Amino acid sequence: xxxxxxAPGSGPSAPDTASLLLPRVAAGDxxxxxxxxxxxxxxxxxxxxxxxxxxxxxxxxxxxxxLRLWTHAARFDPARGSAEAWFRRILINLCxxxxxxxxxxxxxxxxxxxxxxxxxxESQAIxxxxxARLEAAMARLNPRQRLALGLFHGDGLSMAEIAxxxxxxxxxxxxxxxxxxxxxxxxxxxxxx
Amino acid sequence: xTDLSPETALALLASHGADLARWPADAGAALPALAxxxxxxxxxxxxxxxxDADLAAWAAAPLPALAxIDVAAIxxxxxxxxxxxxxxxxxxxWRPALLAASLAMMLATVGWLAMxxxxxxxxxxxxxxxxxxxxxxxxxxxxxxxxxxxxxVEEDLI
Numbered sequence: 001x002x003x004x005x006x007a008p009g010s011g012p013s014a015p016d017t018a019s020l021l022l023p024r025v026a027a028g029d030x031x032x033x034x035x036x037x038x039x040x041x042x043x044x045x046x047x048x049x050x051x052x053x054x055x056x057x058x059x060x061x062x063x064x065x066x067l068r069l070w071t072h073a074a075r076f077d078p079a080r081g082s083a084e085a086w087f088r089r090i091l092i093n094l095c096x097x098x099x100x101x102x103x104x105x106x107x108x109x110x111x112x113x114x115x116x117x118x119x120x121x122e123s124q125a126i127x128x129x130x131x132a133r134l135e136a137a138m139a140r141l142n143p144r145q146r147l148a149l150g151l152f153h154g155d156g157l158s159m160a161e162i163a164x165x166x167x168x169x170x171x172x173x174x175x176x177x178x179x180x181x182x183x184x185x186x187x188x189x190x191x192x193x
Numbered sequence: 194x195t196d197l198s199p200e201t202a203l204a205l206l207a208s209h210g211a212d213l214a215r216w217p218a219d220a221g222a223a224l225p226a227l228a229x230x231x232x233x234x235x236x237x238x239x240x241x242x243x244x245d246a247d248l249a250a251w252a253a254a255p256l257p258a259l260a261x262i263d264v265a266a267i268x269x270x271x272x273x274x275x276x277x278x279x280x281x282x283x284x285x286x287w288r289p290a291l292l293a294a295s296l297a298m299m300l301a302t303v304g305w306l307a308m309x310x311x312x313x314x315x316x317x318x319x320x321x322x323x324x325x326x327x328x329x330x331x332x333x334x335x336x337x338x339x340x341x342x343x344x345x346v347e348e349d350l351i
Contacts, residue, residue: 063267074275181208
């Protein structure tokens with residue numbers, strides 16, 4: 001979900017596009033809000049999907065997050081970070097609030113049957129099978145683990161940045177990632193044997 | 194290049210993966226040499242590389258089709274006003290005390306205005322009481338005295 005990363009040497013004070021748009025949104029500018037939605041929509045969907053692995057829940061959480069961005073725009077404090085980071089935190093909180101009501105879309109056992117049975121070449125079938133096993137294993141992790149993995153491996157955030165977003169410490173994020181990777185490796189090894 | 198123990202390397206591989214650019218500064222530089230002489234670290238490095246590739250594929254996988262954000266429904270909602278400025282929030286805790294002080298001052302002022310101008314002056318309130326009200330008040334005083342005036346025996350006890 002990293003975008004508009006300042007070029008090296010441009011300085012941290014250069015406001016990103018989202019931070020420039022947000023004051024206009026706070027003033028009720030619907031055009032600026034539409035631009036902000038277009039800017040943040042795709043990474044927001046990726047984060048919500050990776051965390052929840054449920055299409056309807058991801059759609060709902062994204063809609064709610066953008067609604068909160070609109071209604072609470074005047075409460076954004078630029079001294080406390082970028083608009084993008086503020087929005088991502090809203091989204092993360094909504095995703096994690098959802099976690100108890102969400103059931104993984106598939107169990108790991110379902111994943112065994114997901115290889116494409118069509119007349120594809122063998123290598124494609126193996127790759128599809130590998131993807132299915134990975135998806136099934138990811139679905140068995142808890143949403144906090146998936147969120148941390150997505151932020152670290154997908155969005156390229158540092159431990160400190162993830163800790164800030166998840167309202168915890170960098171050490172706790174290291175532990176969370178370590179356990180997540182360990183569980184994932186164990187599950188993938190089990191399905192390979 | 195900093196010293197890197199096998200235990201630290203294994204812990205970093207477990208949490209950060211095999212991409213040394215994601216490791217804490219300087220810690221990764223010593224890993225290749227350590228992996229060359231420590232089989233456990235070499236095995237963990239190979240496993241971490243495989244898992245990193247899986248996670249990169251997972252993160253880069255195309256998203257399922259999600260419904261577009263309903264911007265019109267959102268912008269139809271009312272926006273909340275900004276929160277109080279920090280300066281205003283600093284004094285927010287004083288509000289109950291200020292309210293209590295204002296009430297006390299108001300009661301004191303009302304009480305002072307209701308006081309008679311001189312001890313001998315007739316009370317302006319007494320002048321508007323009806324005769325029946327006065328009689329009722331006298332009866333109430335008598336009843337009070339009857340109930341609460343101690344008898345001689347009670348006086349002795351007291």
